[in-house]
Amino acid sequence: MHCVNVLVVVLKLLLRKIERLKKSLSIKGYLFKRLVIRILGKPRIKGKLYLIYLKKNTLLHMYDECGCDVYGLNKENLLPLCHKFRK
Structure with a gap:
C-alpha cells in the first residue's frame, strides 16, 4: 500500500x-x-495567389485576407463548399 x-x-x-x-x-x-x-x-503574400486542387478540378483565387473566388469544372464539387461557407 x-x-x-x-x-x-x-x-x-x-x-x-x-x-x-x-x-x-x-x-x-x-x-x-x-x-x-x-x-x-x-x-503576407504580395501579388496574386491561386491554389489548384487537381483531384477535384478546382481553382481558388485568394484576393485578400477575407475573400476567395472558387472555380470548378463540375457543380458537384462546388456545392459542398457553397453550403458550408454561405453567409
Missing part, C-alpha cells in the same frame, strides 16, 4: 512538471513569434 501512495505522489509531481514545461514552451513560442513579426513584419 505504501508503494502505491509513493507512486501516486511521484506521478502527480511529474504531471505538475509537465504542465509547467508546456506553459514555459508556450510562452517562449509566443515571444519568438512576436519577435519575428516585429523584425520582419507580418507575413
Whole structure:
C-alpha cells in the first residue's frame, strides 16, 4: 500500500512538471513569434495567389485576407463548399 501512495505522489509531481514545461514552451513560442513579426513584419503574400486542387478540378483565387473566388469544372464539387461557407 505504501508503494502505491509513493507512486501516486511521484506521478502527480511529474504531471505538475509537465504542465509547467508546456506553459514555459508556450510562452517562449509566443515571444519568438512576436519577435519575428516585429523584425520582419507580418507575413503576407504580395501579388496574386491561386491554389489548384487537381483531384477535384478546382481553382481558388485568394484576393485578400477575407475573400476567395472558387472555380470548378463540375457543380458537384462546388456545392459542398457553397453550403458550408454561405453567409
